[in-house]
Amino acid sequence: MNQIVTIGLDLAKNIFQVHGIDACGKVVVRKPLRRGDVMNFFAGLHPCLIGIEACATAHHWGRELSKLGHTVRLMPPAYVKAYVKRGKTDAADAEAICEAVTRPTMRFVAVKSMEQQGVLMATPIAASVCCARNERARSRGPMTPLYRPIAVSTKARLP
Numbered sequence: 419m420n421q422i423v424t425i426g427l428d429l430a431k432n433i434f435q436v437h438g439i440d441a442c443g444k445v446v447v448r449k450p451l452r453r454g455d456v457m458n459f460f461a462g463l464h465p466c467l468i469g470i471e472a473c474a475t476a477h478h479w480g481r482e483l484s485k486l487g488h489t490v491r492l493m494p495p496a497y498v499k500a501y502v503k504r505g506k507t508d509a510a511d512a513e514a515i516c517e518a519v520t521r522p523t524m525r526f527v528a529v530k531s532m533e534q535q536g537v538l539m540a541t542p543i544a545a546s547v548c549c550a551r552n553e554r555a556r557s558r559g560p561m562t563p564l565y566r567p568i569a570v571s572t573k574a575r576l577p
Contacts, residue, residue, distance in 0.1 A: 422463055426516025428508045432452065435449075436451055438516070448513075468519075470491070471498055473495070491519050497518065498511070
């Protein structure tokens with residue numbers, strides 16, 4: 419078996435598709451892997467270049483595969499789409515990812531750490547809390563004139 423130098427990995431819920439080529443560009447491996455078999459498969463390989471479409475779980479797999487000594491590069495899905503040669507299948511996507519990762523002009527996304535992903539997850543939550551607080555204030559707005567005489571006479575502050 420020829421040594422694999424570049425792999426395109428298409429992520430999914432349960433079955434991941436692997437497309438690997440050697441230094442000459444010849445296809446060496448093209449097979450589906452179950453989620454539990456992915457780390458064992460990559461642990462048995464020599465360090466190589468792995469391309470993955472960028473998504474939330476791609477950062478996790480990028481960190482894990484980097485620990486095994488592989489070079490992982492994440493690419494925006496819109497940039498990979500141009501390299502799909504035939505129908506939208508996992509095998510075709512993995513092949514397109516493998517093709518795209520070797521292009522010199524391809525733009526890559528940095529693999530985020532756990533802390534960076536945590537901050538990115540917390541930002542929308544904080545924004546939704548702020549929006550909810552503003553909605554509550556707006557919903558009280560029309561009713562404020564009804565309670566205003568009571569508040570003024572008691573000098574109490576509305577919540």
